[in-house]
Amino acid sequence: MAELVNISDLRSAAKRRLPKIFFDYIDGAAFSETTANRNTDDFAKWELVQRVLRVAELPELRTTYLGSEKPLPFMLGPVGFLGLYRGNGEILTAQAAKSKRIPMCLSTFSISSIGRLQKEVGGDLHFQLYMDRDKSFVEKLLQSAIDANIDELYLTVDTSITSVREKDVRNGFRAVKRLNAPLMFSMMQRPAWCLDMFRSGAPSVEAVEQYPEFGKGALEQASNLSGRLDSSLTWDDVEWLRMNWKGRLIIKGILSPEDAVIAQEKGADAIVVSNHGGRQLDYASSTISVLPAIRDAVGPEFDVLIDSGFRRGSDIAIALALGASGILLGRAYAFGLAAGGQAGVEKVIDILSNELQITLKLMGVASVNELQTLGLDCLANR
Numbered sequence: 002m003a004e005l006v007n008i009s010d011l012r013s014a015a016k017r018r019l020p021k022i023f024f025d026y027i028d029g030a031a032f033s034e035t036t037a038n039r040n041t042d043d044f045a046k047w048e049l050v051q052r053v054l055r056v057a058e059l060p061e062l063r064t065t066y067l068g069s070e071k072p073l074p075f076m077l078g079p080v081g082f083l084g085l086y087r088g089n090g091e092i093l094t095a096q097a098a099k100s101k102r103i104p105m106c107l108s109t110f111s112i113s114s115i116g117r118l119q120k121e122v123g124g125d126l127h128f129q130l131y132m133d134r135d136k137s138f139v140e141k142l143l144q145s146a147i148d149a150n151i152d153e154l155y156l157t158v159d160t161s162i163t164s165v166r167e168k169d170v171r172n173g174f175r176a177v178k179r180l181n182a183p184l185m186f187s188m189m190q191r192p193a194w195c196l197d198m199f200r201s202g203a204p205s206v207e208a209v210e211q212y213p214e215f216g217k218g219a220l221e222q223a224s225n226l227s228g229r230l231d232s233s234l235t236w237d238d239v240e241w242l243r244m245n246w247k248g249r250l251i252i253k254g255i256l257s258p259e260d261a262v263i264a265q266e267k268g269a270d271a272i273v274v275s276n277h278g279g280r281q282l283d284y285a286s287s288t289i290s291v292l293p294a295i296r297d298a299v300g301p302e303f304d305v306l307i308d309s310g311f312r313r314g315s316d317i318a319i320a321l322a323l324g325a326s327g328i329l330l331g332r333a334y335a336f337g338l339a340a341g342g343q344a345g346v347e348k349v350i351d352i353l354s355n356e357l358q359i360t361l362k363l364m365g366v367a368s369v370n371e372l373q374t375l376g377l378d379c380l381a382n383r
């Protein structure tokens with residue numbers, strides 16, 4: 002994969018390897034995709050201050066968030082159905098995360114279960130919860146996370162209704178429950194992907210395999226799972242979850258300072274500032290533009306993670322300077338996985354680490370911790 006220099010190259014490689022229906026599902030966003038574009042564009046509203054001759058060593062990228070020191074300020078966030086982009090995709094991603102010693106958060110919507118990941122791979126595994134309408138099913142999911150010794154639970158709160166991603170509508174992705182002629186045709190265009198999926202066996206959502214009401218096969222199970230999301234989710238459910246989850250509770254999908262404070266008051270240990278990669282509320286703000294106000298509202302000690310639009314080490318540097326405790330990657334590593342399996346995800350981590358280290362060095366900043374302390378002093382606003 003020597004010719005793959007940046008995340009955009011990995012995106013192109015993923016596009017060449019994936020059936021269009023899956024590439025579009027990863028790449029696409031809500032309605033006009035304005036928020037998705039804002040996410041990536043708004044980093045350019047900031048300038049990094051160049052300081053010279055201050056630091057002799059290579060910058061230290063280690064930092065502490067969610068209660069422990071991590072080698073890098075970024076981790077792999079929850080992305081659904083990794084096992085459809087690459088055979089055993091969740092396992093390969095967990096192996097990459099483990100080899101780089103960074104956390105991986107497994108989505109509720111996954112082919113491999115959290116129990117299998119813990120047993121077969123291990124590492125710093127976290128779990129993301131979508132609240133199902135049926136609380137007894139949620140309790141089972143929580144129990145499987147407890148059984149897998151998971152400490153960090155992310156409750157995603159920005160999906161009270163699934164938005165429209167027009168590429169998925171055009172491709173028939175939402176409606177598809179089993180293999181049909183257009184889907185078969187789309188898959189046949191990508192023989193390497195077909196061969197890989199054939200070798201790894203017909204995918205099925207392991208966590209719901211024993212429940213007949215979810216149907217059979219990944220496509221039908223996926224469709225049923227997303228149809229069962231609890232659209233009546235409120236802060237009362239967060240209170241319920243807080244009572245039922247003894248580990249760290251992280252609320253994912255916060256975009257306003259007011260909601261950040263409520264999450265804090267309801268007993269969350271951390272938040273993820275997120276607009277779901279622009280896949281939900283179109284015309285919402287970019288996450289980087291709301292980060293400073295959210296950091297101000299919750300105070301300096303609270304863990305504020307962020308995602309949406311991170312494609313460069315410089316993006317990560319800007320977020321850290323604006324008050325982020327850590328960054329979650331989404332599409333960036335999903336593209337890496339589709340393009341090159343475990344090595345592809347590792348490549349993404351290496352590219353971003355290298356870009357971040359070069360950025361800090363040229364800013365004359367000795368470490369991620371110093372960058373976070375300097376804050377706005379090392380940024381200028383365009």
Ligand SMILES: Cc1cc2nc3c(=O)[nH]c(=O)nc-3n(C[C@H](O)[C@H](O)[C@H](O)COP(=O)(O)O)c2cc1C
Pocket residue numbers: 026027028040078079080081082108109110129157253275276277278279308309310311329330331332333335
């Ligand atoms: C294909 C895809 C699937 C996703 N699935 C989930 C999911 O299952 N649970 C969740 O909380 N967020 C999910 N997200 C949102 C990501 O966790 C994250 O918020 C988003 O990807 C960040 O934006 P970025 O991809 O531009 O970095 C998904 C995103 C993508 C692109």
